[in-house]
Amino acid sequence: MANKVHVETTLNGEAVEFLCEPRQSLLEVLRDVLGFTGTKEGCLTGDCGACSVILDGRISCSCLVLGVEAQGKNIQTVEGLAQADKLHPLQQKFLEHAALQCGICTPGFLVAAKALLDRNPNPTEHEVRYGLAGNLCRCTGYDKIVRAVLDAAAVMQGR
Amino acid sequence: MHAITYESPKSLAQALSLLSATGEKGRLLAGGTDLLIQMRAGVRKPEQLIDAKSIPELQVLSFNSQDGLRVGAAVPCCRLIEDPAVRQHYPGLVEAAGLIGSVQIQSRCSLGGNLCNGSPAADTTPALIALGAVCHVASSKGTRTVAVEDFVVSPGRTVLQADELLVEFRIPAPKPHSADCYQRFIPRNEMDIAVVGVGAAVTLNGDTCTAARISLGAVAPTPLFAKEAGASLVGKPLNESTIAAAAALAQQIAVPITDMRGTAEYRKHMVGVLTRRVLTTAAERARAK
Numbered sequence: 182m183a184n185k186v187h188v189e190t191t192l193n194g195e196a197v198e199f200l201c202e203p204r205q206s207l208l209e210v211l212r213d214v215l216g217f218t219g220t221k222e223g224c225l226t227g228d229c230g231a232c233s234v235i236l237d238g239r240i241s242c243s244c245l246v247l248g249v250e251a252q253g254k255n256i257q258t259v260e261g262l263a264q265a266d267k268l269h270p271l272q273q274k275f276l277e278h279a280a281l282q283c284g285i286c287t288p289g290f291l292v293a294a295k296a297l298l299d300r301n302p303n304p305t306e307h308e309v310r311y312g313l314a315g316n317l318c319r320c321t322g323y324d325k326i327v328r329a330v331l332d333a334a335a336v337m338q339g340r
Numbered sequence: 341m342h343a344i345t346y347e348s349p350k351s352l353a354q355a356l357s358l359l360s361a362t363g364e365k366g367r368l369l370a371g372g373t374d375l376l377i378q379m380r381a382g383v384r385k386p387e388q389l390i391d392a393k394s395i396p397e398l399q400v401l402s403f404n405s406q407d408g409l410r411v412g413a414a415v416p417c418c419r420l421i422e423d424p425a426v427r428q429h430y431p432g433l434v435e436a437a438g439l440i441g442s443v444q445i446q447s448r449c450s451l452g453g454n455l456c457n458g459s460p461a462a463d464t465t466p467a468l469i470a471l472g473a474v475c476h477v478a479s480s481k482g483t484r485t486v487a488v489e490d491f492v493v494s495p496g497r498t499v500l501q502a503d504e505l506l507v508e509f510r511i512p513a514p515k516p517h518s519a520d521c522y523q524r525f526i527p528r529n530e531m532d533i534a535v536v537g538v539g540a541a542v543t544l545n546g547d548t549c550t551a552a553r554i555s556l557g558a559v560a561p562t563p564l565f566a567k568e569a570g571a572s573l574v575g576k577p578l579n580e581s582t583i584a585a586a587a588a589l590a591q592q593i594a595v596p597i598t599d600m601r602g603t604a605e606y607r608k609h610m611v612g613v614l615t616r617r618v619l620t621t622a623a624e625r626a627r628a629k
């Protein structure tokens with residue numbers, strides 16, 4: 182067993198610390214060490230976006246980040262979207278638009294959409310499609326996802 | 341992935357001493373968007389990763405109209421793409437950086453990583469070659485500079501010695517009426533690896549071209565500087581026939597392979613098409629300045 186490293190980070194606004202091996206990805210740490218299983222594993226090659234998290238304000242594939250790289254960083258995962266028992270508007274709109282089927286891609290899409298709206302609260306359809314191009318879905322055909330995100334943006338803008 | 345150790349040096353001196361101690365067994369980690377995949381696949385097996393991202397010299401991003409642009413090797417492409425000075429003065433570099441992977445990948449990937457990965461199909465490398473970018477390399481013994489076109493020696497291999505690291509790129513200040521452009525061909529809209537990529541930078545004086553650099557990606561074991569193709573334009577107006585002649589010269593140095601992305605013949609044809617397009621666009625941009 183390789184030596185474990187002690188890492189201190191902020192996860193969904195709360196200080197957390199953990200021990201991990203340097204070879205472990207942030208995805209592995211989130212799921213297997215911290216028990217935050219909302220973030221999904223698809224490809225492990227940066228292609229599918231199921232593992233998307235927001236790292237210091239930037240949407241990133243947690244399969245391509247090492248757990249040790251989280252030292253001193255700010256991480257947001259899908260678990261941080263809902264406030265108490267109130268769903269985030271994106272989650273609410275995904276439900277209303279039936280923008281998920283099997284659901285494996287959904288946490289990644291939600292987090293990527295959150296990152297997109299954080300930077301661009303009023304995106305065009307083109308911008309939504311481009312901003313979510315790093316997230317793959319094998320079920321929905323994307324259209325409902327794009328509509329849900331546009332609708333959520335409208336609600337969040339008070340329209 | 342095999343067991344590794346991880347260091348995150350906070351200064352260049354610290355990074356260089358780590359590197360001189362580990363030698364071949366150490367490797368710099370920038371965004372990790374190529375390296376971690378290669379390590380998982382067993383293609384690269386460094387025993388120690390030295391995180392480049394906390395080294396201040398590798399995070400420099402600054403522009404001034406005398407000295408031009410400095411880009412630290414580990415600056416993530418998202419920062420480069422969003423930088424107003426880079427957008428204004430080096431649109432071709434922004435085009436290339438914006439073509440790498442998804443938004444997720446652009447949050448992490450860097451010009452330094454893209455170059456040190458040594459892929460013949462790297463998008464930002466031809467853009468840097470067109471701009472005449474120079475690499476600043478350091479080891480615990482000293483520093484040296486290497487032109488970007490001389491940096492990659494074969495697929496996956498670079499001129500870097502085991503104790504050296506790439507610190508930053510220096511990109512000359514844009515001359516009046518100069519501009520760059522990068523385009524690649526892929527069979528879909530986004531998220532793919534270049535079948536062919538071509539970069540160009542031109543400088544005009546009135547109608548006359550006074551300098552031109554053309555570069556090619558994915559058509560040889562390493563990215564290519566098409567020196568004669570660019571030189572053929574100097575002293576001439578940039579029109580359909582001079583551009584076609586330059587494109588033909590660029591085609592001559594392409595030695596592509598046939599693979600699942602395209603045949604050698606097709607790639608060679610596309611070198612001509614894209615060279616014409618990037619020269620035309622770069623010339624339009626230069627005239628508009």
Ligand code: FES
Binds near residue numbers: 226229231232233
């Ligand atoms: S699991 Fe990370 S991108 Fe697919």
Ligand code: FES
Binds near residue numbers: 281284286318
């Ligand atoms: S809902 Fe099944 S992969 Fe997207």
